[in-house]
Amino acid sequence: METSDKLVQRKQLRQLIRGRRQALSALTQASAQESLKNQFIKLFASDKPESIAIYLANDGELDTLKLINHCWQQNIDVYLPVIHPFSRHHLLFQQYTPTTKMVLNRFGISEPKLNSQSTICPQNLSVLCTPLVAFDSQGNRMGMGGGFYDRTLSQLQQSKTKVIGLAHDCQQVDSVPVEPWDMPLSMIMTPTKIINC
Numbered sequence: 001m002e003t004s005d006k007l008v009q010r011k012q013l014r015q016l017i018r019g020r021r022q023a024l025s026a027l028t029q030a031s032a033q034e035s036l037k038n039q040f041i042k043l044f045a046s047d048k049p050e051s052i053a054i055y056l057a058n059d060g061e062l063d064t065l066k067l068i069n070h071c072w073q074q075n076i077d078v079y080l081p082v083i084h085p086f087s088r089h090h091l092l093f094q095q096y097t098p099t100t101k102m103v104l105n106r107f108g109i110s111e112p113k114l115n116s117q118s119t120i121c122p123q124n125l126s127v128l129c130t131p132l133v134a135f136d137s138q139g140n141r142m143g144m145g146g147g148f149y150d151r152t153l154s155q156l157q158q159s160k161t162k163v164i165g166l167a168h169d170c171q172q173v174d175s176v177p178v179e180p181w182d183m184p185l186s187m188i189m190t191p192t193k194i195i196n197c
């Protein structure tokens with residue numbers, strides 16, 4: 001397929017799936033985040049992670065507040081992505097506690113006010129949960145289009161960090177049109193299932 005065809009295809013798919021998740025009702029979102037928390041508890045029943053990077057939901061993404069609260073209760077260190085102030089399309093991961101000062105980033109998403117003393121190298125995270133727009137059963141993912149998570153994931157190839165894509169079931173497609181830089185996921189968690197890719 002021509003590169004430009006694929007670009008158009010990816011753009012259309014992104015629009016379609018973003019529309020699907022934005023259309024989910026508050027009730028569906030509420031039950032989805034409860035199920036997500038329960039899936040997480042089941043998955044880590046026998047080995048509690050030390051640290052986990054999550055995200056604050058935006059644009060209809062699978063909500064994570066209940067999961068974050070659960071981690072806090074379990075003394076699991078929670079980190080959030082922060083848009084890198086100088087390095088374009090790169091993320092930093094900063095610890096998030098109930099007292100962390102928050103600011104809005106340029107996408108309107110709440111993120112910790114940058115404090116380099118509470119950031120972590122992604123390689124040192126036990127678990128990294130990525131948001132995504134579309135996924136398939138092979139673990140291919142497509143995000144919002146900035147390549148932020150692709151760049152982070154490309155640094156994790158030699159690390160023990162467990163990478164888990166989080167999404168609603170309605171974000172699954174038969175096949176994500178992938179690009180050479182797209183990093184496949186080894187696991188995707190939805191409110192109803194865990195897919196080992």
Ligand SMILES: Nc1nc2c(c(=O)[nH]1)N(C=O)[C@@H](CNc1ccc(C(=O)N[C@@H](CCC(=O)O)C(=O)O)cc1)CN2
Pocket residue numbers: 055056057058061081082083091106107109131132143144145146147148149
């Ligand atoms: N919850 C959450 N946090 C995240 C991400 C994410 O996907 N979800 N990111 C994962 O990368 C990073 C932010 N990346 C983003 C990239 C594009 C847009 C977005 O809304 N784009 C608009 C155009 C906005 C603009 O250009 O100013 C759009 O496409 O409509 C949002 C976040 C870091 N934090």
Ligand SMILES: Nc1ncnc2c1ncn2[C@@H]1O[C@H](COP(=O)(O)OP(=O)(O)OP(=O)(O)O)[C@@H](O)[C@H]1O
Pocket residue numbers: 131132141142143144145146147148149150151154179181182
């Ligand atoms: N590891 C990388 N190194 C350099 N550039 C990259 C890397 N990964 C992706 N990019 C660039 O980022 C841009 C956006 O990529 P893409 O559309 O795949 O993002 P995405 O998967 O939707 O976003 P995200 O990864 O933030 O969820 C592309 O132009 C691509 O060239």
